[in-house]
């Protein structure tokens with residue numbers, strides 16, 4: 001796992017950096033923390049130290065008791081210069097939150113603290129997550145400073161738009177969720193250091209269309225957003241990702257191989273062809289359960305009337321689990337309408353032989369199909385875990401975390 005150097009400057013969102021440190025440490029990374037003087041007025045060094053298991057440094061004149069080593073590593077036999085050693089040893093450096101002041105200093109190349117000197121000396125990938133009031137963020141000085149840093153190869157993680165810390169204010173300036181910060185930091189890590197390097201992931205997304213005649217079809221409301229979020233999250237972890245997209249209008253995430261399909265039969269054929277080389281299958285698509293038994297070759301006229309006879313489509317998930325080899329993990333999805341949905345999803349997992357079922361309650365209009373948010377229940381052989389309402393990106397991370405745990409338990413590589 002990687003060594004992540006976290007710089008924390010003095011803004012309200014500094015409390016979110018604690019959660020970042022916790023998630024990164026839980027994820028197996030070694031984390032060292034550098035704080036600006038001001039940051040310690042917002043959160044305490046003791047909290048970071050307790051979470052990462054290493055001392056926090058503020059001034060470049062402080063002695064580093066770990067002599068530039070990351071948690072889990074042996075310190076060197078000599079006493080190196082602190083601000084050079086941590087910067088040289090890390091695999092990536094993230095400044096989060098980055099205040100307007102710290103952004104300005106870094107753009108100017110100022111080096112007046114442990115955080116700023118280390119940033120200047122760091123040749124590993126450097127990331128910056130600005131967080132501030134929307135007017136401070138929109139100001140030409142801040143934007144010019146960020147543009148300068150981008151030009152120099154620093155990855156700027158755009159702040160989110162939403163409710164700001166100052167009472168009643170709303171705008172762009174919020175620090176993104178720690179899960180997303182971690183995903184971006186992991187994506188920036190060199191190959192070989194990312195947690196899912198070497199893992200091949202197959203994701204299906206979207207909803208199938210079953211033709212009635214050349215212009216009409218039976219479809220469903222799946223937008224493909226959940227599958228896209230899963231593909232993006234797996235790619236950020238370093239996996240080689242193939243996305244089978246059924247009528248998805250959204251672009252595929254960077255680095256993801258895409259196969260477009262329309263009908264359930266095409267989805268089944270593509271999935272069967274890709275499955276043998278897959279380590280982790282995530283079946284987020286909504287294939288139709290029925291198709292028209294006969295399809296008209298020409299557009300049908302209203303005057304002729306329409307009587308449809310439907311026949312069931314192939315059960316793609318069950319067909320794939322029947323051919324599974326050792327080391328393959330299969331995650332299915334179930335859209336259920338409230339009530340005893342958990343029982344039905346539990347039964348579906350067993351009947352289809354999947355390792356896990358992700359249950360969506362489609363009776364709640366605030367989540368699911370076309371929404372950018374979701375809430376799911378993860379059902380596996382050990383029981384259920386509820387993932388409360390969150391962005392589909394955050395839900396994707398939770399699904400991948402649990403899939404990785406299942407793979408680790410089964411002795412599979414990566415995850």
Ligand SMILES: Cc1cc2nc3c(=O)[nH]c(=O)nc-3n(C[C@H](O)[C@H](O)[C@H](O)COP(=O)(O)O)c2cc1C
Pocket residue numbers: 008009010011012013036037038039098099100101102103131132133136
């Ligand atoms: C209550 C309070 C909240 C603040 N929040 C932010 C913030 O979210 N973002 C920011 O850029 N500055 C914020 N500031 C201003 C910074 O703390 C100030 O610019 C400081 O000099 C930053 O120092 P540093 O960049 O060395 O950490 C805040 C100040 C106060 C008093």
